[in-house]
Amino acid sequence: MATTRRIHVRAPSEPALEPGIEAIKRELELPLAFPPDVEAAAAAAAAHPRLPAEDRSDLAFVTIDPPGAMDLDQALHVARKGDGYVVHYAIADVAAFVRPGDPVDLEANRRGATLYGADAKIPLHPKVLSEGAASLLPGQLRPALLWTIELDRSGEGITVDVHRALVRSRERFDYDGVQRRIDAGDADPMWAVLREIGELRKQREQRRGGVSLPLPEQEIRVEGDCWQLEFRARHPVEDWNEQISLLTGMAAAHLMMEHRVGLLRTLPEPDPRALGRLRRTAKALGIAWPERMGYPDFIRSLDPADPRHVAMMVSCTSVLRGAGYAAFVGEMPTQPLHSALASTYAHVTAPLRRLVDRYTGETCVALCAGQPVPDWVLQALPGLPATMADADRRAGRFERAVIDLAESLVLATRxxxxxxxxxxxxxxxxxxxxxxxxxxxxxxxxxxxxxxxxxxxxxxxxxxxxxxxxxxxxxxxxx
Missing domain, CATH: 2.40.50.140 (Nucleic acid-binding proteins)
Structure with missing residues (x-):
């Protein structure tokens, strides 16, 4: 579920923005280049991964990401099965390269997450792994955590399994390109199945009182001396794809709750003051929000093709404040729910970009195999919420500073x-x-x-x- 704003620069090169972002990195004392021992350890790991015995390169996986992305965490394959569906979701197996306590692991624990600001990125792992050997790049045989989730005809999950396997992505798609092919009617039939699953999952979300926030990208368009800040509305395929990630995160949470060990992504109920502010923002943007309409129904009423509605979606991130992580071994969390999803939920689908996903992925692999959760995971679980909270704060400060820079550049001549x-x-x-x-x-x-x-x-x-x-x-x- 997207909760942060991403800014993209639509210009060949913008000299006014780049030094500003570099200044922000220095000011916030963000990690930049990896230490030499970390780069050396990553290069050695890239050359000698621990590969699983099972080969599932027969599955026609594809990836779908923003244009130019190289850190590809997820590869997807969906199909009909009887009157239901089967979802195969391959997640990059970072643990095939990174050992507990090695230099790459220690540095990743210091960083916590990849940070994004405009087209600048401060990665969690060295690029030789995150954009190379561990990334699910097309045509490459890669170790992965292979999730297999069967759904009934209503889109409800009925079985789940995750284990290690070798996979090969057949093709890398970006959202604009695949949506054009879908709209033109010449896309692979798999995308029609993804649409069915995505729409069914959205209906189930609505029935349980949840809502996914379809957060768009924000674009800086530079033409001569004129700067403009615009929102790019999401394509429908982005929502369908996100539903697969949410499905996997909910399945992981169910596994961990059932076995009373793991780490959940949590979110308290929205603060009434935040909802009041959102209603004022809706008024500011000229968007109708009837008094009796609840927040989830209001979000679903927004049109991602309308720039005012897209701006409203960005403002709605304010009700997501208070998101955190709850680790548990034996004793269950007092507040396990993610209120926006009206469900328990775990981060498991982005281990190249988010530290916690490596630990939750390992937990789920062990639970599905009927094996004990590894000691290195159990030892780390209690400290992970604080580690990820620090990473979230750094990400928020970096994001806010870059947005402030962009807005000041847009308005400088006015x-x-x-x-x-x-x-x-x-x-x-x-x-x-x-x-x-x-x-x-x-x-x-x-x-x-x-x-x-x-x-x-x-x-x-x-x-x-x-x-x-x-x-x-x-x-x-x-x-």
Whole structure:
């Protein structure tokens, strides 16, 4: 389930953005180059992986990722089986290369996750693994954790298994390309099966009161001296593909809950104040949200082809605050649910980019084999929630700083102009300060006023500062 904003630069090269991102990395003291011993250990591991005996390269796996992606965690194959379906989901087997306590493992535990900012990336593992030997690149025989999940005709899971196997992806797709082929009617029949499964899973999600947030990418478009910040609406195939990942995460959570050992991704119920802020944002964007309509139904009413609705989806990430991890061995978590999904859920599908997935994957492999969970996993479980919380904080700071940089660059030539917006948040200090949602730009920005900021009302604000060097934008309430 996407919970963060991704910014992509639609320009051959943008000299104003690159140094700004490098400055952010230094300012936040983010990890950059891997130490030489980590690179050496990764290269040695890439040359000598521990390969499983079973070969399932007969399955016609494919990958589907953003254009240019090389760290391919998942490969997919779906088919009909009787009046139901079978999902084969291959997940990169990082443990085939990384041993507990080796230099790559220790560095990954320090980093926690891959960090993304515009087209910059700070990887969790050295590229010789994450974009090479461990990545499920097309045409390459790779070790994987092979999930096999059978579904009935309604899309409900009825059996689950995960074990190690060799797999080979046949082709790498990107979302734009495969959606064009689906729309043109010349895509492989497997995509029609994926559509059926995806729609059935979305219906089940709706019935249990859950909601997936179809978060779009944000694009910076640079044409000469003109900067524009836009949202790219998601394609339907992205939602269907995401449902397979969610299905696998829920199956993993069920396995771990059943055996009383593992680590869950959790999310408390939304704060009513956050929901109130969202209603003001919807008003700012001119989107109807009837008083009796709940949050999940409102999300489902949004149109990913409408830029205003896409901006609303981005704002909806505010209700996901408080997400965390709950580790357990024997004693069950007091709050095991992921409230947005209305289900228990675990991260297991992105081990190249997220540390925790290696541990949860190993746990599920052991449980399905009827074997004890490895000691190195059990020893690490209690500390993983704190490790991942630190990684989430770094990712959030990096993401926010890059977005601030992008927004200040977009607005740098427009100081002095007036804009229409709605006050969505007020924070009273020595004078009123708050947040305004700009209607035309779908940007949330800092605003100050000598008097009172009218919460929830449409106002005119004037841009008084846009400083890319400081990544700061400031508006004042117009008289």
């Amino acid at each position: 100081v002095g102009e007036s804009f229409t917006g709605t006050i969505v948040e007020v924070e009273r200090r020595d004078r009123d300060e708050g947040v305004v949602m700009l209607h035309a730009l779908a940007i949330e920005a800092h605003v100050v006023a000598e008097g009172t900021l009218p919460l929830g009302e449409t106002v005119t604000v004037r841009l008084v500062a846009a400083d890319p060097a400081a990544r700061r934008v400031r508006f004042e309430l117009a008289a």
